[in-house]
Amino acid sequence: MQTATEQLRRWHLYPDADMLVRHAAAAIGRIAHEALSTHGDFHLVLAGGSTPIAIYKALRELDTDWSAWHLYWGDERCLPINEAERNSRMAFEAWLDHVPVLASQVHPMPAELGAEAAASAYARLLTEAKRLDLIHLGLGEDGHTASLFPDHDWGEATDAPLVLPVHDSPKPPPDRVSMSARALSQSPQVFMYVTGKGKRDAIRRWRAGDNIPASAIKPAQGIDIWLDEAAWPG
Template sequence: MPETHAQIRRWHLYPTAEDLVAHAAAAIGRIAAEAIARRGDFHFVLAGGSTPIAIYARLRDLDCDWSAWHIYIGDERCVGPEHPERNSRMAEEAWLRHVPIPAGQIHPIRGELGPARAAADYAALLASVPRFDLVTLGLGEDGHTASLFPDHPWGVEADAPATLAVTDSPKPPPERVSLSARALSQAPQVFFYVAGAAKRDAVARWRRGEGIPAGAIRPANGVDIWVDEAAWG
């Protein structure tokens, strides 16, 4: 990976995953309200995974202007729209179908098109997006985030494309689309959500500064990592 500025990390430790979920949902609501008050809209990149899905379910209860929200997906599996492991479908079931965000402001990655075409399609969409206000990400047991895996391209270069077509993911399914590390770093606020003892080794490696994919997300303002005690160890 080319040498860039160091990742600034702020760790937020919570006793349980339930505490993490409650505080994270409140923080998302606050950031959304601030963005809408300042500019009239809020552009939000979603992570997949069990912990983010629990957070999204909490967002149903927000008292906010849903018409100002714009939703994007950080990565997607190349499966059909109704596949149970599709990130956009999980977010839809947990949250999006329960709130009145205009359909045209929810932007799934069309993984059913295959990785190359879906990546190109989403890159074209993102070219018209003025900014992200908040990017949310998870952390895999191997240190991956979105669909950026160890020993694979992460797209950290200044001229890296906004999206990457993944054809040989070490986790099934092998074909995926991911926003690149460069694109994920283009937000004033980036949150990682990490819960459970299975993530403890990845968290320890990250804290030691090892070169895991999550460390390639380097926004100018740094990243906030929300972690429960089980993952912190």
């Protein structure tokens, strides 16, 4: 039996990033179809990073009822709303500007307000959300996921806020907003995407039991980690 402190992981290893993207996009399509059939809508949390962006481009071709999709973000940089480096801007350019998703059902983090104000506002939004069917995450070379960095508060406690203001980020910009580990662990499906040899050490440390931020995400049904061979430490 899985204990509260354990993390159930399923590793999906592909020869290259292109094959990973194709299979991940197909899996997202299946989960969306199931949610639409069961609930009539689909609630998805997006991530930044190069590998999710490639997946989002592939999702343009999905045969689905886009009007029933509801989109959120796991983290965001505190930058002006149309800044190219924002996770939301990247997702719009890669995907959302090309499909008929309803604007009222797309919920970027208001990080332009500053970390504290954005965290409070987004926590209220998540409290009102019906559910989160699927969460997308990436993995940094230092083991961070979303904007949960080493030597920062990850929000793991059962009473932790759903959304955290982040300051002194080791990657620019220094101010960010992030869903907490507690919030990221509440979805029945969590997909993490990892590509490139630069991620090998983080994967090795994670598998060895090091306490990296990615290890704090503990959904009851486990986390699916999608990797290419370049990221696998062997």
